[in-house]
Amino acid sequence: MTTNIAKSLNSMLLDEREYPVVAIFNSSAHRFGEIFRKRYEEVNNSRTPFVPIDKKILRENMTEGDKLYVNNIIGSTDEFTVLDCGSSSKVNLLIRSWSCRKFDSVKFPCAYAMAALRLKH
Structure with a gap:
């Protein structure tokens, strides 16, 4: 985990560097969607409103x-x-x-x- 957002995104999209820009955007949107859905399920299934x-x-x-x-x-x-x-x-x-x-x-x-x-x- 790093504090620099550019380095974090760069390491997340390591495999997609060779693809066209549109494919990179679609891939990153898909991955962020998965992350947000997983976080939402964790928070939604808890008994408290806190993470x-x-x-x-x-x-x-x-x-x-x-x-x-x-x-x-x-x-x-x-x-x-x-x-x-x-x-x-x-x-x-x-x-x-x-x-x-x-x-x-x-x-x-x-x-x-x-x-x-x-x-x-």
Whole structure:
């Protein structure tokens, strides 16, 4: 697996290099169709709307969140303070914001949010 898309496509179409351009396009469309159908079947047959890597990330965040201490100082049902080895993070579940800012980059609840969700539910 490589990060360069051109190299990935080049290795995928190694056998088709000798064919005319139309045949290369048809072959690549056929192969991508197979890949997308296979991925769709995996996602469609699962019980959750997440692909396997997403489930793994969420599971790791849940495990890490189990080690954190959550405190609800204000008494609100949506605002929590999560403590972790001397540092703390404020979590607001209603507006989906927490001070660690991990959600902004990966769009998944981090361990702090998972800990707050565990306390709430």
